[in-house]
Amino acid sequence: MTIVVSGATGHLGRLTVEHLLARGVAASDIVAAGRTPEKLAALAEATGVRTAVIDFTDPATLDAALAGAEKFVLVSSSEVGQRAAQHQNAIDAAARAGVAQLVYTSAPKATDTTLILAPEHKATEEAIAASGVPATVLRNGWYHENYDGSYAQAVQSGVYLASTGDGRVASAPRTDYAEAIAAVLTEDGHLGAVYELSGDVAWTGDDFAAAASAASGRSVVYRSVSPEEHLAALKDAGLDDGTAGFVVALDGNIRDGLLGETSGDLARLIGHATQPLETYLTALAAK
Incomplete structure (x- = not known):
């Protein structure tokens, strides 16, 4: 099994890699993907995971990273205003690769809210649904x-x-949200689910x-x-x-x-209080 984690040189992506390793996923089964080669090299040296340099605006890099991947964590881009197009490229690459599970970090009530950050997440969730790629949507609340x-x-x-x-x-630390990502990747029963995560x-x-x-x-x-x-x-x-x-x-x-909102989904997924x-x-x- 190969799990590709985007944004792996950022806070949430790196923590996801750490939680996957803590759950017993072999380092050789994890591909940490990001934009900065130097940071990826340091992560590989520290953890033993494989790495891939990706650019959401360059589909060829996404195709190379996802070749042979079974699961793909699409950590939402930090580039507000460009997210929808960047995420579409990643979703298209996941579809071409035949990924069996795409995990996306969305926003609270993304498809039915006036939250200022929601529109690009709504567009991404709709693109995932249209792609036919099996997915788990984690609507992350606020971070401490x-x-x-x-x-x-x-x-x-x-x-x-x-x-x-x-x-x-209802905030929680990034590590709790990252642990939830690792949980839905390593446990059965999460395909097609949409979770509202919060402290x-x-x-x-x-x-x-x-x-x-x-x-x-x-x-x-x-x-x-x-x-x-x-x-x-x-x-x-x-x-x-x-x-x-x-x-x-x-x-x-x-x-x-x-x-x-305090749905309790986050604590249930990670198996302990936030x-x-x-x-x-x-x-x-x-x-």
Whole structure:
């Protein structure tokens, strides 16, 4: 059996490789695929896995990487605005290779949500369905890691500022999501399934401030501001208009409850509770 993992030099892809190895998949059965030869070489040296240099805009590289592959992890591209076309190339290559299982990392409620990040994921899920390639869709919720910068800023200033109102975020660490990928690849019964993955606990801005206080030993309070105030604060901090607007839109999605679902799917797939936010922030503080 050969499992090809795209994005293997990124955080989620590399963690997926590590979890596959931990589940007993032979290193020789794993192909770590990515764009950077130097990073792939370092990964191969550290783990013994095979590697392949791929470019989602170059179908020939995808065909070479997927030759003889039974399973393919399509970690969604980080290039917002180009994802749909890039993913289509990867799906087409998987179809040509006769892949028996494609695992795609999508977004919450991708086909039926106003989440700002959803449209390209919706297009990808539709392309997978149209391709006929057997698939498992993992709709990943928010990562704890998305808040590394917010934690550092909050500890420094004593204020966690956001325009999420009373909205909740059911986040979990990347390693839990990567473990779920490894689970659906190494267990039976997941073909055709769509899982809504999220952390076990959905936290508010006040909860984040409390967790940051406990982790750092410093007092952090949550300051809830309007979208307009948040936009102005982000621009004053040096963010360009586009980035600041994107952050405010995401906070609006959280305020509207789009990232607060706790389905329990993630914990069920990995066989244990997801890591609590405070535990993650405490480990972050110790680095």
